[in-house]
Amino acid sequence: MTISTKRGDDGTTGLLHGGRVRKDSARIETNGVIDEAQAALGLARAEVGGSKLGDELAGLERGLWVVMAEVATAPRNRRRLVGGATLVTGEMVDALEQRVHELEASGTMPSEFVVPGQSRPSAALDLARTVVRRAERKAVALRMGDGSHVVPYLNRLSDLCWLLARSCEQEHLTARAARVKAPRAEA
Secondary structure, three states: OOOOOOHHHHOEEEOEOOOEEEOOOHHHHHHHHHHHHHHHHHHHHHHHOOOHHHHHHHHHHHHHHHHHHHHOEOHHHHHHOOEOOOEOOHHHHHHHHHHHHHHHHOOOOOOOOOOOOOOHHHHHHHHHHHHHHHHHHHHHHHOOOOOOOHHHHHHHHHHHHHHHHHHHHHHHHHHHHHHHHOOOOOO
16 A cells, blocks of 8 residues: 555545545645644644643544545535544533533633743644644535534633643743752752
8 A cells, every 4th residue: 555646646635435626625635734733733742742731632623524524525424433533422512621621620721821842742732732722623614514513622722722722831940940949059
């Protein structure tokens, strides 16, 4: 098996469950931005390494596979999608919202404007957030139709990325403050 099939040389690409569209179609452009969002989350995951947050980010990346599958399906084939595997469900949106509320309750919300870049992980999450927001705008323009949870999912995901970035900043500032307060060894 090879990744180079040459079927796309005519400027088209295949959809899930059949059909082909131009590579510059709104559907493919939307999926391209979602793919970028997934890569940005992967960058954030690489920054945090093997940790609870890293595992959470890997789960969010997998969630975007589901989003991409739904977006990559022609409306006439929507009935063939499977909730949670190739179709975004209300439960998936609810899970993101639950996590948002957990972070809000933990005191992650800053009281002032945020300037991204306090730490590498928080900056990577802020980058992911902006790409997710762009994917959301593309999905809105795509008009996914009644019953689709793609737009709410992307909306909650961007909120979650913002809060996770703030959480990383708090951890960074706490660690830095601890280093500053630590007694220095005599030279």
